[in-house]
Amino acid sequence: MISVEEAQARILKEFATTPAEIVTLSDSLGRVLADDLESRRTQPPMDVSAMDGYAVRASDVLHVPTTLKVTMEIPAGSLPPQALAAGEAARIFTGAPVPPGADSVVIQEDTEAAEDEVTILETAKRGAYVRRAGLDFREGEVKLRAGTRLGAREIGLAAAMNRPWLPLRRRPRIALLATGDEVVMPGDPIRENQIVSSNVLALAALIEQAGGVAVNLGIAADREDALDNLRDRARGCDLLITTGGASVGKHDLVQSALQRSDLSLDFWKIAMRPGKPLMFGRWPELPVLGLPGNPVSSLVCGYLFLLPIMAKLLGAPDIALSEETGLLEHDLKENDRRQDYLRALFVEPDGNGPKLKVFERQDSSMLATLQHADALIIRRPQARAAKAGETCSFLRLPRP
Numbered sequence: 001m002i003s004v005e006e007a008q009a010r011i012l013k014e015f016a017t018t019p020a021e022i023v024t025l026s027d028s029l030g031r032v033l034a035d036d037l038e039s040r041r042t043q044p045p046m047d048v049s050a051m052d053g054y055a056v057r058a059s060d061v062l063h064v065p066t067t068l069k070v071t072m073e074i075p076a077g078s079l080p081p082q083a084l085a086a087g088e089a090a091r092i093f094t095g096a097p098v099p100p101g102a103d104s105v106v107i108q109e110d111t112e113a114a115e116d117e118v119t120i121l122e123t124a125k126r127g128a129y130v131r132r133a134g135l136d137f138r139e140g141e142v143k144l145r146a147g148t149r150l151g152a153r154e155i156g157l158a159a160a161m162n163r164p165w166l167p168l169r170r171r172p173r174i175a176l177l178a179t180g181d182e183v184v185m186p187g188d189p190i191r192e193n194q195i196v197s198s199n200v201l202a203l204a205a206l207i208e209q210a211g212g213v214a215v216n217l218g219i220a221a222d223r224e225d226a227l228d229n230l231r232d233r234a235r236g237c238d239l240l241i242t243t244g245g246a247s248v249g250k251h252d253l254v255q256s257a258l259q260r261s262d263l264s265l266d267f268w269k270i271a272m273r274p275g276k277p278l279m280f281g282r283w284p285e286l287p288v289l290g291l292p293g294n295p296v297s298s299l300v301c302g303y304l305f306l307l308p309i310m311a312k313l314l315g316a317p318d319i320a321l322s323e324e325t326g327l328l329e330h331d332l333k334e335n336d337r338r339q340d341y342l343r344a345l346f347v348e349p350d351g352n353g354p355k356l357k358v359f360e361r362q363d364s365s366m367l368a369t370l371q372h373a374d375a376l377i378i379r380r381p382q383a384r385a386a387k388a389g390e391t392c393s394f395l396r397l398p399r400p
């Protein structure tokens with residue numbers, strides 16, 4: 001059995017970033033920039049007021065109270081009609097351009113207005129309440145880098161940079177096929193001896209959250225003809241994922257059917273728990289990742305293998321989970337030759353990182369504990385027994 005790291009490396013070398021496409025900003029949420037994004041605008045484009053008040057020369061208000069002549073009014077969206085001379089003030093509003101000659105703004109609470117005049121009650125430091133041109137960013141500056149995922153902040157920034165269309169990575173299309181006579185979709189008629197398919201819906205959510213498109217190919221029965229038309233239905237996809245039928249049972253026919261129809265197998269079975277019967281190959285060009293049927297195995301393999309594939313397809317490394325260090329709350333026994341991913345809870349924060357408590361039952365059918373878990377503790381193959389208080393590596397499980 002190959003190691004988790006070798007399996008990851010062998011899988012990833014089969015993928016390259018998807019091509020770029022031009023997309024309107026309002027459809028960009030959750031997607032990934034294909035190129036660095038330069039601003040088309042200087043922000044603010046000129047010196048503007050940060051407050052409602054009066055634009056003045058600081059040198060005119062060194063001694064207060066002092067009365068200045070109000071020679072103009074400048075609302076946001078207008079341009080100053082003239083320059084400000086000594087002894088003058090301009091009525092100004094938040095976001096409006098500061099007239100040439102003025103260097104500071106006094107907020108209106110610190111003034112007393114009269115007709116054509118204003119009495120300034122507080123001194124102003126030079127530059128007070130003036131946002132200088134380019135305070136936020138300048139035209140031509142790269143403020144968002146290729147590989148950035150776009151959320152609310154990024155979309156707001158791109159809009160402020162006056163970029164209504166963005167070069168984005170094409171969303172990876174991932175085909176999903178559940179297998180097994182015993183599985184039915186949630187809500188479908190179900191017999192007592194059947195189970196509800198959770199794997200495909202969970203994996204589809206993982207794919208969509210990472211910025212891909214999940215293409216649901218339904219459930220294949222454990223029959224030799226189950227793969228008829230499958231290749232057509234997966235056309236245009238970057239990857240086909242199957243769940244179930246990965247083990248050695250005589251009803252696990254889908255993998256063997258794939259193997260008989262041009263699948264070139266790269267590997268099958270890895271030194272990992274849960275997830276041992278992971279399979280990877282090409283069919284004949286389409287990469288196929290065969291995940292175990294057990295719901296926890298399937299989703300843990302999604303975190304460990306599918307997310308790095310999505311990261312590579314999208315050129316966005318932060319889509320993959322990265323290892324962190326925490327402390328064990330209790331002893332752990334030595335490990336065998338499979339790399340373990342143990343569902344665990346954060347019990348209390350600690351100066352050196354979180355403290356983790358492992359769930360007693362780690363059965364790979366127990367999806368409720370996976371949902372409840374904060375993290376997966378990684379136990380290396382043949383790891384010696386560990387004591388409470390020792391450090392451990394873990395993957396933080398993403399919350400929506």
Ligand SMILES: Nc1nc2c(c(=O)[nH]1)N[C@H]1C(S)=C(S)[C@@H](COP(=O)(O)OP(=O)(O)OC[C@H]3O[C@@H](n4cnc5c(N)ncnc54)[C@H](O)[C@@H]3O)O[C@H]1N2
Nearest residue numbers: 178180197198199244245246247252276292293294295297
């Ligand atoms: N003799 C051996 N038996 C098993 C081995 C082994 O090495 N030797 N490996 C075990 C391990 S580890 C795993 S993991 C499972 C994987 O089995 P399969 O990938 O063949 O999956 P199935 O047999 O089809 O199903 C296993 C389990 O998962 C449930 N399942 C299947 N599909 C779904 C779905 N879409 N949603 C939710 N749950 C699903 C299925 O009902 C079974 O309970 O094999 C062990 N056996």
Ligand code: MOO
Nearest residue numbers: 274275276297364
């Ligand atoms: O390795 Mo299996 O994935 O334990 O349940």
